[in-house]
Amino acid sequence: MDILPTKSYRKGDFIRKISGTENLSKTYSSWQFGTVYQESLDVNEVLQHVIQQLHNKSSQINDLKREFALECRFTIVIIINNGNTPSFHLEHPVIEFANRIKADFDIDLDAHPIGE
Structure with a gap:
């Protein structure tokens, strides 16, 4: 589309550690386009x-x-x-x-x- 997203991520991308063995990950992919405040x-x-x-x-x-x-x-x-x-x-x-x-x-x- 010749437009760069202002934010994007893929399903499974790391968010943060929940515990020593568990990670919290994105449950869906997103391509966002917008403005700053x-x-x-x-x-x-x-x-x-x-x-x-x-x-x-x-x-x-x-x-x-x-x-x-x-x-x-x-x-x-x-x-x-x-x-x-x-x-x-x-x-x-x-x-x-x-x-x-x-x-x-x-x-x-x-x-x-x-x-x-």
């Missing part, structure tokens, strides 16, 4: 940076999904500091792209109380 009050603005780099690759993504039995997911982590909640609006092109590759959305809200 970006302070923003508009989730769609940040998501657009990822979608723009992938939008013309939906056929390749779907081919890889079929060949390797893959799943697609957009994971969005929203950090709320001091009660400043971002706008969360997904524009039609984002929804259409996610539908083309049959991706789901995993949204994690990490709220830090005011004054913390």
Whole structure:
């Protein structure tokens, strides 16, 4: 796809030692592409940076999904500091792209109380 992952690992990769004879290993493979933390009050603005780099690759993504039995997911982590909640609006092109590759959305809200 001519895109380097921001993180990847394979099923069986070592995570850490559980005991003297046992290791904890990854139970699935993953190829991740995303951004580093970006302070923003508009989730769609940040998501657009990822979608723009992938939008013309939906056929390749779907081919890889079929060949390797893959799943697609957009994971969005929203950090709320001091009660400043971002706008969360997904524009039609984002929804259409996610539908083309049959991706789901995993949204994690990490709220830090005011004054913390």
